[in-house]
Amino acid sequence: MSSRDFHHPYNPYPIQQAFMEGLYWTIEDRCVGIFESPTGTGKSLSLLCGAITWLRDHKRNGETENIDDNCNEPDWVIQHDKEEKQRRETHRKAEYEAKLKRIRDNELRSKKPAAHVNKRLKLSSTFGEFTDDEASFGLSDYDSDKEQLSGKLCLEGSNILPETQQLLKKLGHQFPNEETPDLDLEIFYATRTHSQLRQFVDEIRKVNIPPTFEPLDKPSQSGDFAELIKHISLGSRKTLCINPKVSRLHSANMINERCLELQKSGTPPDKKCPCLPPRKEQHLMMDTFKDHALARIRDIEDLAALGRQLGTCPYYASRASLGPTEIVTLPYPLLIQKSAREALGINLKGHIIIIDEAHNIIDAITSINSVSISLSQINTVKDHLVIYMDKFSKRLKGKNKVYIAQILRLLNALETFLQTRAKGNIRGPVLVDPSELFRLQGVDQVNIFKIEKYLKISNLARKIDGYSSYKSRKDAKTLAQAEIQSSDLPLLMQVSSFLVILANPSKEGRLFLKSAEHDTNDPCLKYMLLDPSHQFKDIAEEARAVVLAGGTMEPTSDFSHRLFPYLPQERVRKFSFGHVVPPENILAMPLSNSPGGKKFDFTFESRRDEIMIDELGRAILNICGIIPDGVVCFFPSYAYLKFVVARWQREDIWARLGQKKKLFQEPEETGAADLVLTDFSASINVPGSTGALLLSVVSGKMSEGINFSDSLGRGVIMVGLPFPNAMSIEWEIKLQYIEQCTFERLGHTLSENQKKQKAKEESREFLENTCMRAVNQSIGMYVDCYKE
Ligand SMILES: Nc1ncnc2c1ncn2[C@@H]1O[C@H](COP(=O)(O)OP(=O)(O)OP(=O)(O)O)[C@@H](O)[C@H]1O
Numbered sequence: 001m002s003s004r005d006f007h008h009p010y011n012p013y014p015i016q017q018a019f020m021e022g023l024y025w026t027i028e029d030r031c032v033g034i035f036e037s038p039t040g041t042g043k044s045l046s047l048l049c050g051a052i053t054w055l056r057d058h059k060r061n062g063e064t065e066n067i068d069d070n071c072n073e074p075d076w077v078i079q080h081d082k083e084e085k086q087r088r089e090t091h092r093k094a095e096y097e098a099k100l101k102r103i104r105d106n107e108l109r110s111k112k113p114a115a116h117v118n119k120r121l122k123l124s125s126t127f128g129e130f131t132d133d134e135a136s137f138g139l140s141d142y143d144s145d146k147e148q149l150s151g152k153l154c155l156e157g158s159n160i161l162p163e164t165q166q167l168l169k170k171l172g173h174q175f176p177n178e179e180t181p182d183l184d185l186e187i188f189y190a191t192r193t194h195s196q197l198r199q200f201v202d203e204i205r206k207v208n209i210p211p212t213f214e215p216l217d218k219p220s221q222s223g224d225f226a227e228l229i230k231h232i233s234l235g236s237r238k239t240l241c242i243n244p245k246v247s248r249l250h251s252a253n254m255i256n257e258r259c260l261e262l263q264k265s266g267t268p269p270d271k272k273c274p275c276l277p278p279r280k281e282q283h284l285m286m287d288t289f290k291d292h293a294l295a296r297i298r299d300i301e302d303l304a305a306l307g308r309q310l311g312t313c314p315y316y317a318s319r320a321s322l323g324p325t326e327i328v329t330l331p332y333p334l335l336i337q338k339s340a341r342e343a344l345g346i347n348l349k350g351h352i353i354i355i356d357e358a359h360n361i362i363d364a365i366t367s368i369n370s371v372s373i374s375l376s377q378i379n380t381v382k383d384h385l386v387i388y389m390d391k392f393s394k395r396l397k398g399k400n401k402v403y404i405a406q407i408l409r410l411l412n413a414l415e416t417f418l419q420t421r422a423k424g425n426i427r428g429p430v431l432v433d434p435s436e437l438f439r440l441q442g443v444d445q446v447n448i449f450k451i452e453k454y455l456k457i458s459n460l461a462r463k464i465d466g467y468s469s470y471k472s473r474k475d476a477k478t479l480a481q482a483e484i485q486s487s488d489l490p491l492l493m494q495v496s497s498f499l500v501i502l503a504n505p506s507k508e509g510r511l512f513l514k515s516a517e518h519d520t521n522d523p524c525l526k527y528m529l530l531d532p533s534h535q536f537k538d539i540a541e542e543a544r545a546v547v548l549a550g551g552t553m554e555p556t557s558d559f560s561h562r563l564f565p566y567l568p569q570e571r572v573r574k575f576s577f578g579h580v581v582p583p584e585n586i587l588a589m590p591l592s593n594s595p596g597g598k599k600f601d602f603t604f605e606s607r608r609d610e611i612m613i614d615e616l617g618r619a620i621l622n623i624c625g626i627i628p629d630g631v632v633c634f635f636p637s638y639a640y641l642k643f644v645v646a647r648w649q650r651e652d653i654w655a656r657l658g659q660k661k662k663l664f665q666e667p668e669e670t671g672a673a674d675l676v677l678t679d680f681s682a683s684i685n686v687p688g689s690t691g692a693l694l695l696s697v698v699s700g701k702m703s704e705g706i707n708f709s710d711s712l713g714r715g716v717i718m719v720g721l722p723f724p725n726a727m728s729i730e731w732e733i734k735l736q737y738i739e740q741c742t743f744e745r746l747g748h749t750l751s752e753n754q755k756k757q758k759a760k761e762e763s764r765e766f767l768e769n770t771c772m773r774a775v776n777q778s779i780g781m782y783v784d785c786y787k788e
C-alpha cells in the first residue's frame with residue numbers, strides 16, 4: 001500500500017511518516033493524541049505536515065463542522081444545497097488567494113506594504129504622554145448599582161480586565177469581514193517559549209501544500225504557492241505594542257493598563273493611541289493589516305514590523321485577522337487559560353489543538369492556577385492604602401468609600417489570621433480550610449466578587465501603587481517617572497486574585513501556610529492546584545482533537561491519568577517514536593565511581609563533599625580529553641552549580657578544565673542565555689578550537705528548546721539526579737494528595753494496608769517520573785536505565 005503524501009519538504013524519515021499518519025487519524029477520529037518523538041527528529045514538521053494535510057483534505061472534501069442540515073428536506077435538496085455552498089466557498093477562496101498573491105507580488109516589487117498607511121502615527125507627538133500630577137491618582141465616581149458590565153464576564157475572566165474583554169468583543173463584532181465572516185476550522189499550535197514559536201514559524205515557511213481549489217491565476221514565479229498556508233501569531237501587548245510611549249514601560253501589566261487607559265472614552269483624541277484609530281477608520285485598517293499578514297508567513301516580530309509600517313496596532317489587528325487563518329500560533333498561557341481565550345474571543349469548539357513541548361503542560365496549568373499572599377505584602381498594601389486615604393478620602397465620591405472600607409477590613413482580617421496561625425518558622429504542611437478565612441470577622445460580610453469587580457473598574461490598585469511611588473519620589477525630590485518605580489502586578493490585585501480563587505475553592509487544590517520564598521519569618525498563605533484535569537476539561541471536550549507532543553512524554557500514563565481521567569481509553573491514543581540516530585552512534589554510560597575510586601553520591605546529604613567534587617572535576621577533565629567539540633554538563637540546581645564551580649576555582653581544576661575546553665556557565669538572569677549560547681557555538685566553530693564545555697542546569701534556560709546539534713553537543717554529562725525536594729511543603733502536599741487519590745480510587749478490592757502501600761508506590765513513582773522527565777528533557781532522549 002502506498003503511503004500518504006504529507007507534502008513534507010524533505011524526504012521524511014520513516015518515524016516522521018508514522019508520526020504524520022498517527023496524527024492524521026487522531027484528528028480524523030476526534031481523539032486525544034500523546035506523541036513522543038525525541039529532540040531533533042523533525043517533530044515540528046511532522047506536526048505541521050500531518051495536521052495541515054488533514055485540514056486541507058477535509059476542506060477539499062467539502063466537509064464543514066457545523067453544517068446546517070435541514071432534516072425536513074429531501075436528500076437531493078440537501079445535497080444540492082451543500083454543493084452550491086461548496087462552489088461559492090471555493091470561488092470566494094480562489095478570489096481571496098488571488099488578492100493575497102497580488103499583495104505578495106506588490107510587496108516584492110516595492111519591498112514594503114504600501115497601502116493605507118496610517119498617517120496619524122507620524123502626525124501626533126503627544127499621545128500617550130504621562131501626567132505626573134496628584135490629581136491623576138484620584139478615583140472616578142463609582143456606583144456599583146449602575147454597573148453595565150455583565151457580572152458573568154467579569155468573574156469568568158478574572159485575570160483579564162473587563163475593558164480588555166469589552167474591547168476585544170467589540171473588535172470581533174465591529175469588523176465583520178464580508179469575505180471571511182466566520183472562524184474557519186483552524187489549527188491552534190501552542191508552545192512554551194517565544195523562540196520555540198519562532199522556530200515553528202520557520203518550519204511553516206518550508207511547506208508547500210496543494211490548494212483546496214482551482215487557482216484563478218497561475219503562480220507568478222517559481223517558489224510562489226497557489227495557496228500559501230494562512231498563519232497568524234498571537235502574542236501579548238508586551239511583544240506587539242508599537243506605540244513607543246507605551247511599549248517602553250517595563251512590565252507587561254503596565255503596558256496592558258496604559259493601553260486600556262488610552263482607549264477610555266473621554267480621552268482627548270490627541271492623547272489616544274493613533275495605532276488604534278477611531279471606529280470609522282478601523283475596518284479598512286484592520287482588513288489591510290489582515291491581508292498583508294496572511295499574504296506571507298510572518299512571525300511575531302514580522303507582525304510588529306508590519307504594524308509599524310502600516311501604523312496599525314498589530315496586537316488588536318492580529319486578533320481581527322483570525323477568520324480565514326489556518327494555523328494560529330500562540331504561547332501556552334493564552335490557550336490554556338479560559339479567561340485569556342475568552343478575552344481573545346477564541347472558541348475552541350471543533351478546532352484542532354496542538355500543544356508542543358507538552359511535557360510541561362501539567363506544571364503550567366497548576367502554576368497558573370496557584371496563588372499566594374504573605375503577611376509582609378498585606379502590611380505593605382495596608383500602608384499604601386492608608387497613605388492614599390490620607391490624601392484622597394475627602395474627594396472620594398459614590399461607593400468608593402464603602403468599597404475601600406471593606407478592603408481594609410479584609411486586609412485586617414487576613415493580617416490577624418496570619419499573625420495568630422503562623423508563628424515562627426513553618427516547617428511542615430499546615431493545611432487551612434478556605435471556609436475558615438471566609439468566616440473571619442471582616443471577611444464574612446464582604447462580597448469578594450463585587451470587590452474584585454470594583455478593583456478592576458476603579459483601577460484602585462494601580463492608583464494606590466502609583467500614588468505611593470509618586471509620593472516617595474516627591475519626598476525624595478527625584479525626577480524618575482512614576483511608571484519606572486511602580487511594581488509589576490499591584491499587590492492589591494494579587495490579594496484580590498487570591499481571594500477570588502479561594503471563593504471558588506475546588507477539591508482539586510489545597511490551601512496551606514508556609515514561609516515566604518525569601519524570608520522564613522514572613523508567613524504566607526498559598527493556594528496550590530493539584531489536579532489540572534478540571535481546568536483542561538473545556539479544551540479536551542470542545543476541541544475536535546487535542547495533540548500533546550514532546551521529546552520526552554514518558555511515562556504517558558501521567559498525562560492520561562492526570563489530564564484526562566474522565567475520557568474513555570479509546571479516545572486517548574499514544575505514540576512513541578525512536579530516534580533517527582542509529583544506536584551504534586550513541587554511547588550512554590553511568591559513572592558510579594571517580595577515576596580515583598571515590599563513590600559518586602549526589603544525594604542532598606552528600607553532594608557538598610569537597611573531595612567528591614574534586615573527583616567529579618577530574619572525571620570531567622578526562623571526559624573532555626576524549627570527547628571532541630562541545631560538551632554540555634547538567635547540574636541539578638543553580639546553587640549547586642555555583643558551589644561546585646567555586647570549589648573548582650579554589651583548586652587548580654578550573655584552570656585545567658579551561659586548558660582542555662573553553663568554559664561557559666549558564667547565567668541565572670533571563671535574557672543572558674542567548675549571548676552565552678552564541679559565544680559557546682562560536683568558540684567551537686573557530687578553526688583550531690579544542691571545543692567548549694557548557695555548565696548548565698536541569699530545567700534551566702538551556703535544557704529545552706535549544707538544539708545542540710552536531711558539534712555543539714558531542715557529549716552530555718548529567719551530575720546526579722534532579723529529584724524535587726520531597727521535604728518541601730509543596731512537594732509534601734503534592735505527594736499526600738496523590739496518595740489520597742490513589743487510596744480512594746482503589747475502592748474495596750484491596751486491604752487497607754495494601755491500599756496504603758500502593759498509594760505510597762504511586763506517589764514515589766510520580767516523584768521519580770518528575771525527576772526523569774527533567775533528565776530526559778536535558779539529554780534529549782528517553783533513558784530507562786534508572787528502572788533497573
Ligand atoms: N526528514 C528530514 N530531513 C532533513 N531535515 C529535516 C527533516 N525533518 C525535519 N528536518 C529539519 O531538522 C531540523 C530539526 O527539526 P525540529 O527542530 O523540528 O526537531 P524537533 O524534533 O522538533 O526538535 P525539538 O524537540 O528540539 O524541538 C529542522 O531544521 C527541520 O527543518
Ligand code: SF4
Nearest residue numbers: 241242243259273313
Ligand atoms: S492600541 Fe496597540 S499600539 Fe496602541 S497602546 Fe495599545 S497595544 Fe500599543
